[in-house]
Amino acid sequence: MITLHPLQGIPPVEPGDDLAALVLESARRSGIELCNGALVICQKVVSKSEGRVVKLDTIEPSAEARQIAREDDKDPRVVEVVLGEATRIVRRGHGVMICETRHGFVCANAGVDLSNATHPDSAVLLPIDPDASARGLHNALLAAGTGPLAVVISDTFGRPWREGLVDVALGSAGIRPIEDLRGGVDLVGRELEVTATATCDQLAAAAGLLMPKDSGVPAVWVDGVAVQGDGSVRETLRDSSTDLFR
């Protein structure tokens, strides 16, 4: 049995805020024991706490950004911020820019987001190193006396072929992001060939059920998850040489 608890009452996060303290306080108020489970926390509050917020009136758009903005009817300053976060544009069309980020994520607008930015004329960027962010939060929670736990930093991404967003993992600590069953056998004894489960992505999606963008819930405690091994979400990123869609 797995139980998902929304962590409620976490106030708007500002640069420098102590996320571990905010999480612990919310859990304490709700009577949730942080032990043997996974904390899924949305990228936006992590980014804000790390100061990954850009005021748009400080941005001077390049010629390329102005060109794209004209063609796609966007704010050229936002396009400039997106280009700064992207290592390449994988596809552009229908007003959407699918970019590869410096981390290797492929997503719309290189993860740059205007919604729920604390200040109306600002944009929130992805954390510089979401695995390191997860590791820092993981260490801080353990140091505060929690039981064994995993930390997953999530964001909502669109997907090819399917409408609607799902949450995926950007960073993790205290858990293996991929559970590899290859080499095992199925229930009738046939060898499982390509069965590696993206556990942290499934955790992110599960937590997403309780974190719609208008809910004010920035984190979910997933109780009852086997916390085994350790690893980086970078393991989840497919090498572009074996990727059929880049």
Added chain:
Amino acid sequence: MITLHPLQGIPPVEPGDDLAALVLESARRSGIELCNGALVICQKVVSKSEGRVVKLDTIEPSAEARQIAREDDKDPRVVEVVLGEATRIVRRGHGVMICETRHGFVCANAGVDLSNATHPDSAVLLPIDPDASARGLHNALLAAGTGPLAVVISDTFGRPWREGLVDVALGSAGIRPIEDLRGGVDLVGRELEVTATATCDQLAAAAGLLMPKDSGVPAVWVDGVAVQGDGSVRETLRDSSTDLFR
């Protein structure tokens, strides 16, 4: 709060089996009340109950299937079955065939799967109409006296750009597959532009945490999900005219 309960003790499913009865019996044994939540059931047992199983020794591979099998080191009979389920091959490379199915799903091998087939020399196909399968199970459960509930049929799909499989929804009944927040506002009053959550896909992924392929758990009861509206997973399929990756 959302709770995920594995439905245990469901025996291997054969063509013609009554899935609703098997689900109800498993829930009863575990003391789970099927009310105000979602039943996520994996495609494989639905397909088997519907007889969507092909014995490979009945398959005569075409020249095209033999050619692909030679190039990709596959069983030509399996390739023939895949081609029969696909309306087109979206990409082929690294020994993988990414196909569009007759339903409009884009996935490896058009959803044809050899693992956990009841008979070693057989392949399991996707249900002909997974929404209809979900509807049939939904109706049967309601008729048996359950409370309001949703039914989601799930399968594990790979994804571009990321390693590892996640569960997605193939069919649904009694729930809106996409929760559209567009037109709403975020927490600072900014209009939400592209925030439609793929609720049924998130439910499938959540349930996937309890359904690894070697677990023998073919269904999960997701308790505490708001069961609102109704719709078809076909709504989740992006029109190929607005898809940047087809």
